[in-house]
Amino acid sequence: MSGFKIDTKKEESVSVVRISGFLDAHTAHELEAEFQGITSKGDYKILVNFAGLDYISSAGLGVFMGFIELVRENGGDIKMCEMNVKIYKIFDLLGFPNLYEIFDTQAEAIEKFKD
Amino acid sequence: MILQSYQIKIPAKTGNLEVIRNFLISSLQTLKFSEEELNKVLLSVDEACSNVIRHAYNFKENQIKIDLKIEKNKISIFVTDSGKGFDPSKIETPKMDEYLKNFKVGGLGILIMKKLMDEVEYDIRPGSQNKVKLVKYF
Numbered sequence: 001m002s003g004f005k006i007d008t009k010k011e012e013s014v015s016v017v018r019i020s021g022f023l024d025a026h027t028a029h030e031l032e033a034e035f036q037g038i039t040s041k042g043d044y045k046i047l048v049n050f051a052g053l054d055y056i057s058s059a060g061l062g063v064f065m066g067f068i069e070l071v072r073e074n075g076g077d078i079k080m081c082e083m084n085v086k087i088y089k090i091f092d093l094l095g096f097p098n099l100y101e102i103f104d105t106q107a108e109a110i111e112k113f114k115d
Numbered sequence: 116m117i118l119q120s121y122q123i124k125i126p127a128k129t130g131n132l133e134v135i136r137n138f139l140i141s142s143l144q145t146l147k148f149s150e151e152e153l154n155k156v157l158l159s160v161d162e163a164c165s166n167v168i169r170h171a172y173n174f175k176e177n178q179i180k181i182d183l184k185i186e187k188n189k190i191s192i193f194v195t196d197s198g199k200g201f202d203p204s205k206i207e208t209p210k211m212d213e214y215l216k217n218f219k220v221g222g223l224g225i226l227i228m229k230k231l232m233d234e235v236e237y238d239i240r241p242g243s244q245n246k247v248k249l250v251k252y253f
Contacts, residue, residue: 025165026129055136055154057161058223069218086154093230094223095211 003027005052006034014045014113016106020052023060031063039067044076047109051082056090064100077101081109119185127168127179127196132161135181142183143190148253155231156190156251162224163194163247171198171245189233192249200241 004027007018015038023031038046048064068078081103083091091097103109121142125131136157143153160181167179182193208226209219228235234250 022133024129024132024161025168026132055157057132057158057165058221058227059165061223062220065218065220086151089151090158090227093227095215098212099215 004030006030008034008038010043011047011110012113014047014110015043016047016049016110018049018052020054022055023053023063024055024057025059028059028063031060032066035063035067039070039074042074044071044074045113046071046076046078047106047113048078048080049082049106050080050084050087053084053087056087061090061094061096064096068099077113079103079109079112081106117184117186121183122180124178124180127164127172127177128174129165129168131179132164135160135164138181139183139192143185146185146190146253152251152253156192156249159228159231159235159249160192160194162227163249166224166247167194167196167198167245171196171200173199189250189252194247194249196245197243198241198245200239200245203237203239 004021004023005019009016017034019031021027035046064078071078079101082105083102088102091102101112103112121138123135123138125134139157139160140153143156164179168174177196177198180195182195184191206225208229209222228249232249233252234248236248238246238248
């Protein structure tokens with residue numbers, strides 16, 4: 001159980017950020033740098049695919065909170081998809097599903113960006 | 116009555132959070148914790164240790180000690196540091212509606228611990244020894 005990986009690909013106008021492994025206080029800066037890179041290019045439609053993520057702590061949650069305002073101010077959003085039950089429970093524990101749209105599939109989430 | 120006890124003392128750095136999680140997993144493997152309950156313990160200890168690294172030591176090199184005591188119906192975990200400490204009575208637990216509405220960042224560690232563990236207690240002696248006690252019944 002180790003490591004954290006990020007793989008970002010553009011799908012239509014959406015930056016799809018696939019994250020896997022363990023997102024904690026040690027690895028959160030990697031996601032922060034990725035979001036920084038995406039938004040600095042003027043891309044504000046971000047979909048985070050959680051399919052490979054095994055663990056998240058508050059440091060990881062803080063990365064999403066740190067960018068959501070900027071992204072929405074610029075007409076975009078951070079949406080999420082393919083989150084396993086274990087990770088969803090942490091989001092739900094803190095009420096995060098009230099702020100972020102979470103979809104079962106990546107296709108649904110990308111479609112929602114077209115609204 | 117304490118049935119088993121385990122201890123790890125390691126440098127307080129974020130790269131060791133994984134080592135701490137693995138220490139807990141191997142120490143708790145004989146208990147009949149569900150995966151969900153085990154995850155609650157892992158995350159709560161992670162939050163306590165992350166707070167030590169960031170707030171007690173301000174990322175300066177120092178030691179963190181974790182003691183795990185297993186009793187018949189509960190586990191107790193003590194996270195000990197020698198950093199600057201804090202006044203638990205001055206820590207405000209975020210109200211999540213406002214927190215989310217105002218796009219706040221950080222400050223969720225203690226709330227997570229309180230939500231996931233059955234007991235959270237502090238014994239803070241700044242500069243000498245600060246201890247967070249986390250208890251989970253099973």
